[in-house]
Amino acid sequence: MSDQIYFFDTTLRDGEQCPGASMNLREKLEVARQMERLGMDVIEAGFPCISDGDFEAVHTIAREIKKCRIAGLARCVKADIEAAAKALEPAGERARIHIFLATSKLHMQFKLKKAESEILRMAAEGVSYAKQFVQDVEFSPEDASRTDLDFLTKVVETVIDAGATTVNIPDTVGYTTPDEFYRIIRHLKENVPNIGKAVISVHCHNDLGLAVANSLAAVRAGARQVEGTINGIGERAGNVALEEVIMALRTRAGQFGDVTDNINTKEIVRTSRIVARMSGMQVQRSKAIVGENAFAHSSGIHQHGILNCRETYEVMDPQAVGWGATELPLTKHSGRAAVKSRLEQLGHVLTEEEVNTVFERFKKVGDSKKFVYDDDLSAIVDDSLHASTGLWELDFLQFVAGSHARPTATVGLLKEGKKFEDSSTGNGAVDAVIKAIERITRRKGTLKGYSVNAASEGKDALGEVTVHVDFGQPKPIVGKGASTDVIEASARAYLNAVNRSIRMENMPQPNNLDAGTI
Numbered sequence: 245m246s247d248q249i250y251f252f253d254t255t256l257r258d259g260e261q262c263p264g265a266s267m268n269l270r271e272k273l274e275v276a277r278q279m280e281r282l283g284m285d286v287i288e289a290g291f292p293c294i295s296d297g298d299f300e301a302v303h304t305i306a307r308e309i310k311k312c313r314i315a316g317l318a319r320c321v322k323a324d325i326e327a328a329a330k331a332l333e334p335a336g337e338r339a340r341i342h343i344f345l346a347t348s349k350l351h352m353q354f355k356l357k358k359a360e361s362e363i364l365r366m367a368a369e370g371v372s373y374a375k376q377f378v379q380d381v382e383f384s385p386e387d388a389s390r391t392d393l394d395f396l397t398k399v400v401e402t403v404i405d406a407g408a409t410t411v412n413i414p415d416t417v418g419y420t421t422p423d424e425f426y427r428i429i430r431h432l433k434e435n436v437p438n439i440g441k442a443v444i445s446v447h448c449h450n451d452l453g454l455a456v457a458n459s460l461a462a463v464r465a466g467a468r469q470v471e472g473t474i475n476g477i478g479e480r481a482g483n484v485a486l487e488e489v490i491m492a493l494r495t496r497a498g499q500f501g502d503v504t505d506n507i508n509t510k511e512i513v514r515t516s517r518i519v520a521r522m523s524g525m526q527v528q529r530s531k532a533i534v535g536e537n538a539f540a541h542s543s544g545i546h547q548h549g550i551l552n553c554r555e556t557y558e559v560m561d562p563q564a565v566g567w568g569a570t571e572l573p574l575t576k577h578s579g580r581a582a583v584k585s586r587l588e589q590l591g592h593v594l595t596e597e598e599v600n601t602v603f604e605r606f607k608k609v610g611d612s613k614k615f616v617y618d619d620d621l622s623a624i625v626d627d628s629l630h631a632s633t634g635l636w637e638l639d640f641l642q643f644v645a646g647s648h649a650r651p652t653a654t655v656g657l658l659k660e661g662k663k664f665e666d667s668s669t670g671n672g673a674v675d676a677v678i679k680a681i682e683r684i685t686r687r688k689g690t691l692k693g694y695s696v697n698a699a700s701e702g703k704d705a706l707g708e709v710t711v712h713v714d715f716g717q718p719k720p721i722v723g724k725g726a727s728t729d730v731i732e733a734s735a736r737a738y739l740n741a742v743n744r745s746i747r748m749e750n751m752p753q754p755n756n757l758d759a760g761t762i
């Protein structure tokens with residue numbers, strides 16, 4: 245029979261302890277709702293005694309979330325335990341009180357100023373007191389990885405005797421290593437006489453960048469609950485990033501015995517986005533699983549491999565974690581295979597010789613900018629092959645917008661050397677620009693999606709706009725454009741979609757027309 249791994253998310257408690265990540269009630273509830281969709285087993289909603297706001301957040305989440313256990317943190321003191329119990333009341337049977345008390349010599353001496361015997365007594369009394377309110381009590385010996393192992397063994401046995409149903413072993417300061425942590429968990433499993441009555445949990449911090457490795461070592465040693473946060477936010481260098489642990493267990497299942505979990509991995513990217521938006525803690529592009537570049541390949545050798553067989557350079561399917569498809573952005577590192585494939589996707593049917601001509605020009609353009617966009621590539625084709633294209637090019641753009649001005653845009657376009665110009669008002673500057681483009685091109689579309697991303701950093705960052713436009717063709721058309729001005733990037737993206745829609749009508753239909761994807 246397979247063993248269940250439970251995931252305990254503390255984004256709303258330990259994640260929020262990260263400087264600058266505080267969330268209000270609405271933001272916390274949105275994160276909690278997404279954790280429920282993700283299939284999280286336990287949500288630590290806050291530390292109820294610390295403020296009215298935290299109490300209210302735990303109380304509201306305990307009321308609104310129906311499928312997860314809801315935990316509230318408490319120090320090992322009556323007032324904290326009572327506050328947690330009260331805040332968790334609406335969760336009924338799903339309520340978990342999580343009590344912590346430090347057990348390392350350093351913390352006992354300098355923080356708590358208490359001897360081992362007092363700590364043992366406090367721990368037992370705290371758990372027994374919490375049991376008067378709820379059945380489900382978790383106990384964490386804070387700084388466990390730096391605690392004397394014999395004492396830790398005694399503490400764990402004591403709190404299980406007092407009724408703890410989960411014993412969580414925190415690497416509070418991210419100090420342990422995978423081998424050492426494996427030995428600690430194994431030791432507890434083999435030397436705590438009543439260990440069978442509780443679930444062993446782990447809670448790793450990332451100070452040495454070892455949080456994922458340590459959590460996985462603990463699972464191999466027998467831990468069955470993993471605590472962490474989405475995107476790895478948390479105190480200092482953060483908590484373990486749960487999405488990384490989840491996907492490591494799924495992708496390398498053979499390494500961890502027969503384990504299962506309740507996570508709907510397709511919700512991972514959405515959860516990451518919501519946590520980033522609500523906490524204000526942005527995810528770095530190259531972050532595993534959820535970073536923008538996690539499934540993007542720009543070097544020619546990798547792109548060639550991916551085009552032949554995705555698994556050559558990917559160990560997971562991006563769609564399994566909620567991304568669209570693998571991305572092959574064109575840059576100066578791209579090779580002929582990727583450029584040829586993109587040309588086909590864009591509807592350019594070229595001979596090998598023509599592809600070679602375009603490729604030479606492509607490398608020159610690639611040397612001068614970060615990305616070669618679809619409209620750049622089409623412009624190279626038109627220019628290099630002297631084709632009379634019937635496609636549109638942006639000549640100029642003017643717009644007026646502001647809190648007291650009616651958004652108005654004047655757009656100048658070029659087609660086959662001729663100039664066209666028109667103006668329009670709109671609901672905003674982007675809307676006015678799009679309407680002016682539609683008036684000139686006489687091609688009306690419905691904007692189904694619009695997103696803007698910073699393609700580079702700093703005040704003069706290049707804004708990359710992506711639009712999805714329905715022109716009444718079988719699939720919405722994706723258009724991309726970039727500029728340091730977001731309105732101009734929007735105009736370029738929309739025009740790119742218009743041109744692709746024209747090409748679609750004129751060219752034989754390729755298999756996949758999503759810009760930037762295979």
Ligand SMILES: CC(=O)SCCNC(=O)CCNC(=O)[C@H](O)C(C)(C)COP(=O)(O)OP(=O)(O)OC[C@H]1O[C@@H](n2cnc3c(N)ncnc32)[C@H](O)[C@@H]1OP(=O)(O)O
Pocket residue numbers: 258261291293294295318319320321344345346355356386416
């Ligand atoms: C590893 C972790 O992540 S632990 C969780 C960390 N999270 C937080 O600290 C949440 C935000 N904290 C707060 O709002 C405040 O620190 C509060 C409300 C918890 C306490 O505030 P204050 O009463 O002003 O105490 P202060 O923060 O200065 O010091 C902590 C006190 O708790 C005691 N304490 C610390 N941990 C525990 C514990 N697990 N059980 C009992 N007492 C504890 C300390 O010994 C100290 O006691 P003292 O005031 O008698 O010296």
Ligand SMILES: CC(C)C(=O)C(=O)O
Pocket residue numbers: 258344384386387412414415416417447449
């Ligand atoms: C409260 C405990 C589990 C904690 O956050 C830690 O030790 O890092």
